[in-house]
Amino acid sequence: MKVVVLIILMGAVTYIPRWIPMFAIDQEKIPKRMKSFLSLIPYAALGALIMPGSIQAIEGKPWISLAAIIFTGAIVWFRENMIMTVLSSVAFTCLLLFLFGR
Amino acid sequence: MTRKLTYKDGIVSAFPIFIGYIPISITFGLLAKSISLTMLDAFLFSVIVFAGASQFVALNLIKMGIGMGEIVLATLLMNFRHFLMSASLAVRLSRKRWIPIVSFGITDETFSVASTQDDQITSEYLVGLNGTAYVGWVGGTILGYGVGQFLPEIMQKGMGIALYAMFIALLIPEAKKSKNIARVAAISAVVNMLLTYTQWINAGWGIIISIIIGAGMGSICENKEENKEAEVV
Numbered sequence: 001m002k003v004v005v006l007i008i009l010m011g012a013v014t015y016i017p018r019w020i021p022m023f024a025i026d027q028e029k030i031p032k033r034m035k036s037f038l039s040l041i042p043y044a045a046l047g048a049l050i051m052p053g054s055i056q057a058i059e060g061k062p063w064i065s066l067a068a069i070i071f072t073g074a075i076v077w078f079r080e081n082m083i084m085t086v087l088s089s090v091a092f093t094c095l096l097l098f099l100f101g102r
Numbered sequence: 103m104t105r106k107l108t109y110k111d112g113i114v115s116a117f118p119i120f121i122g123y124i125p126i127s128i129t130f131g132l133l134a135k136s137i138s139l140t141m142l143d144a145f146l147f148s149v150i151v152f153a154g155a156s157q158f159v160a161l162n163l164i165k166m167g168i169g170m171g172e173i174v175l176a177t178l179l180m181n182f183r184h185f186l187m188s189a190s191l192a193v194r195l196s197r198k199r200w201i202p203i204v205s206f207g208i209t210d211e212t213f214s215v216a217s218t219q220d221d222q223i224t225s226e227y228l229v230g231l232n233g234t235a236y237v238g239w240v241g242g243t244i245l246g247y248g249v250g251q252f253l254p255e256i257m258q259k260g261m262g263i264a265l266y267a268m269f270i271a272l273l274i275p276e277a278k279k280s281k282n283i284a285r286v287a288a289i290s291a292v293v294n295m296l297l298t299y300t301q302w303i304n305a306g307w308g309i310i311i312s313i314i315i316g317a318g319m320g321s322i323c324e325n326k327e328e329n330k331e332a333e334v335v
Contacts, residue, residue: 003139003143003164005170007143009170010147010150010151011150013181014178017178018181018184018185019201019202020188021192022188022198022205023205027193036320037320039190039193039194040283040320041187042187042218043320044286044287044290044312044314044317045309046269046272047273047290048293048308049210049214049309050269050270054263054270057262057266059259068263068267072266072267072270072271073274076275080271082272083118085268085270086118086121086267086271087121089264090261090264090267093260093262093263094256094259097259098256101256
């Protein structure tokens with residue numbers, strides 16, 4: 001199989017769904033109900049992306065992943081700072097892996 | 103009156119995505135090498151497709167000797183959720199410019215960051231955001247192919263939490279502000295978990311269905327609440 005051909009076809013079927021709505025949607029003509037649906041998509045997407053994927057974030061170590069998620073949730077709850085959250089979450093996970101990961 | 107987001111805002115808010123993409127794309131580079139793709143192929147994968155999960159699935163299917171048609175179909179299905187995300191973003195974009203470039207860079211991560219901004223999303227902002235994420239993705243792929251095996255394992259694994267930490271950091275502040283948002287996220291999370299663990303359908307459909315059910319129920323509740331009260335954000 002020609003890998004380059006595969007890559008181009010994969011690129012096309014990935015690109016087209018990303019492009020059509022951007023190209024075709026006219027904001028003025030969207031009914032209010034639909035707008036409310038579209039505006040809630042980010043949060044629905046976040047919910048579905050976090051669960052259950054985050055439990056498998058660290059391969060083969062669901063407990064470490066779960067502990068890291070709870071830790072992250074607690075940090076965000078009290079300090080809404082993106083960069084601090086991500087960095088401390090990575091550091092915490094590395095620590096857990098170092099202590100219990102073998 | 104909210105402010106218009108600039109290129110620079112985009113680059114700055116891409117930072118957590120950049121951090122998160124590096125270990126994943128390094129892993130992709132490493133895996134591509136392990137199934138003996140050329141470096142050029144690995145590079146082209148990230149340059150042309152730019153969609154994490156489906157690139158990994160493709161490597162797996164290539165290794166198993168699955169045919170091209172099936173891989174392309176699986177890719178379409180997996181990435182079709184971006185159709186919903188693109189539609190959601192299109193409604194929020196203040197002045198549409200460079201649509202072909204802007205829409206190329208829509209991923210789960212860039213979409214999540216862009217769409218949770220309070221200020222006005224512009225094409226400039228999206229170019230900065232998506233472009234920075236793209237550089238991280240493509241750069242990491244090359245790095246992984248070249249020198250991935252020299253990275254300490256704990257760090258590589260530990261960084262796997264970064265994107266989830268980012269998703270959580272994007273969701274929780276919004277969920278604290280609005281009950282409906284919290285409800286939408288919870289519904290779609292529960293639906294996706296049910297679909298994933300019962301394995302009724304594959305993951306590509308699972309996420310799409312969860313998003314539609316979550317956002318759909320949320321907008322119904324929103325409308326009901328609006329009828330009862332004067333205004334709900």
